Amino acid sequence: METTMDKVVALCKRRGFIFQSSEIYGGLNGFWDYGPLGVELKRNVKEAWWRDMLTNHDEFSVPPGAPQAFSMAGLDCSIIMHPQIWKCSGHFDLFCDHMTDCRETKRRYRFDQIRGRWVEYPRATQDERLKKFATTRFFLITDVDSPEAGLEDTIQRARKFFGRQYEKELKWQSEGLVGLTRNDHLGHVLAPEASEPGTLTEPREFNLMFKTIVGALGGADDAAFLRPETAQGIFANFKNVVDTVRVRVPFGIVQIGKSFRNEITPRNFTFRSREFEQMELEFFCHPKESREWYTYWRDRRYQWYLNLGLKRERLRLRDHDKDELSHYSVGTADIEYGFPFLDAGEFGELEGVAHRGDFDLRSHMDGKLARDSEGNLAVELGPDGKPRHAGSGKDLSYFDDQARERFVPHVIEPSAGADRATLAFICEAYTEDQQPDEKGDMQTRVLMKFHPRLAPIKAAVLPLVKKDGMPELGLELYRALKAAGIPSYFDQQGAIGKRYRRQDEIGTPWCLTIDGQSMQDKTVTLRDRDTLEQSRVPVSEVVDEIARRLRS
């Protein structure tokens, strides 16, 4: 059965919104291209965000719901940054895991998270079944969570594997559970639920970050990464912005740009892409006021999607549970949308609003932070007692010269996916209704009900017939719209009904039709996409009327 999502994907392809990347070579998993209409739509989404967050922001008045007035500034950072950025941000540790697969059980493990025990079994060399392993040492992995239960689990597995009658001959090599090192021979390792040792593959690097080489002669030492998020460029430039544009805390820095992640399973059209675009705000405030700002931004960002047409019943604001929070966050909420490719009741993330505390600025000062045994953030130390990942050593604190107070600001981060927002607006816009054809029979009509601010094309100029001066008058109007910066189409091809439907399908809010009467009194009909209602407007007033409607 063809689902709504199938129809949306088909329309996106058919009308030039979204194509698969590298399609002529068979495609590339996780990458997508925006066609002539898609690029306009996505630009409008980003433009709406930039205008609403930055351009139209008034730093002298208090926005509704905000604790106080504040400033906003923009930024556009490089995609490739100093590799140390990603070590201090925590991405390096999280994104460069070694993974190993079990050939027998088809399960996958993070190599550094494997826990188990080595055991010596002297009889192994004589045992018909175990002779082939040419060893008396075996490692038993446990996937049981707690250390005590894990220990018990390894004992149970040993009994089962070597035989209960030989249990007394076993010599355990450690008191507690230990990990594996890269030098250990995996042929002697018994994976969970595997029937014999040696089912694990060699650990493979899982590069969740895109690695690249800086410099034409660069080697392994010149490895760098394409950014997995735009936020770190903002933190790295925090001091630059404070020093150059006379902003005072609280203030925000916004950035729109591409990010890259090697998603394990890119799926669901553009929802999980490996190259994607983010719209991020890092809002810096006093630690004492950070909770109020968190609430303010969370609610304001939720409202933004509603204002642009997402329906409340498909849009959800969800506060994270405690165990879902990142290692540094004291509060996070997701703005989620009920995409048609999800099951009923399920939602996909559009934007995360995170309270990041002072994790990022402090990590870039002193070295990467981690929670210590008491749950406090402290610089994570390596085996040598030095910071595991050294920071920049620069002072990124802020001095409030009126309160005479120095502090490291806390950060509220609303991080939105431009591609996910665009996809949500596409899914929301997709509509089928019933409209009578010229015989009065009801026909299914497909239309994209984009908010006029987002619609790729705002108006279409349609001469009713291709003669009697109508095309000429139409072209005049078309040029006037273009001159006013209003994206428009001119179409004189085929029957008028078909042309209306073509515009409906790409979501053009208004059609302007030149008819016989236009030639007499210089008026045209203005037809509404959603209601099909028509009104007559003087040609000379059309541009102002469309511009007025776009503003409202």
Place this chain on the structure above:
RNA sequence: GCGGGUGUAACUCAGUGGUAGAGUACCACGUUGCCAACGUGGUUGUCGUGGGUUCGAUCCCCAUCACCCGCUCCA
């Protein structure tokens, strides 16, 4: 990564071991003149890609890529 499904014209899809099909769309001309009109004519395919079997493969076999579904994974 695993299992299942799919891949044929711009789109939706038929089809067969022996020269590739329909509807829609698109283009031209004529007619019509406000919600998917009608007539006539026309354009479009390395049958996803690469191998193999065969006299001959879009069809059978193998591999590979992409998409969909379910697992797995997902700061």
